[in-house]
Amino acid sequence: MARAATTSDAFNAIAEPQRREILVLLQGGERPVTELARDLGMSQPQASKHLRVLREVGLVRVRGAGKQRLYGLDARGLRPVHEWVGGFERFWNETFDRLDEYVRDLKQARQEEPPDDDDQ
Template identity: 75%
Template sequence: MARAATTSDVFNAIAEPKRREILMLLRDGDLPVMDLSLRLGIPQPGTSKHLRVLREVGLVRDHREGKQRVYGLDARGLRSVHEWSGGFERFWNESFDRLDAYVQDLKQQQQQTERRHDEEQDG
């Protein structure tokens, strides 16, 4: 089965690291395209191409402020990603539960070691 075109599929659009970086930058507020270019370290035409893809899949919106084009995050477009990744939450929770148990075991071992050390020094 052929993959959907990048410009119509949120998953394909966010597969590109620079596009994910743009979304991260826009979480803190709207930015002009030139500011995004500087922060990304890529020329403005490249930034504009990434923004066009993100706009076409509904992840960013834009408006004009004077001569500048300003972009903002439209996180509603990430709903499908959130719903899909939520199906894996059980696995993350199990991993966090195992990590928590491990940390608790380490703390208990450390406390026992400290008690033995204190007893040796007192005795």
Template identity: 85%
Template sequence: MARAATTSDVFNAIAEPQRRDILVLLRAGERPVTELARELGMTQPGASKHLRVLREVGLVRDRKAGKQRLYGLDARGLRPVHEWSGGFEQFWNESFDRLDAYVQDLKQARPEES
């Protein structure tokens, strides 16, 4: 083995900053590839490749519109991400205190305690 799958996993698809940018941009509405590439400062083949990944994991949909191909957002796949990260919500509010507690314990370092 070498590397885990990438193209079949939403978490991996959004690990790439440019792909996240694409998704954000698509919130404003459908766009043809060329326009996306232009607005994000990437080449057309580059945009197409990222869009392919996003399409394969179901985060975008495309439809033909004459000569063009319009890409649109399908954010449903992001829901698992939101829910997974939400599962840690209680922790990022407590993290400070808990870690502080650890540190306290450490600094005081009482073998008999804890």
């Protein structure tokens, strides 16, 4: 089996840096494809493809405006991502204090019982 489709969920969709850039640009408001492509230095077809992916996971909305198609942000799909990652918030502060503690304890234990290499 191959890697999961980029269209499977927001996690996969935002794994691609260029798509992340598109989303950031769209924070400034709706934009046509060509403008996005130009600003991000990518080809128009590539921009269209990325936008398709973003549309399929619902992170982006299209609206026909005459000859153009304006893409706009729909950030609701990012909320679950934010919440999932947020579940680790306490760990990226605590984890390594704990690890340091553990290391200190280990060293201390060694000094206290030199002949017995129980741990390690």
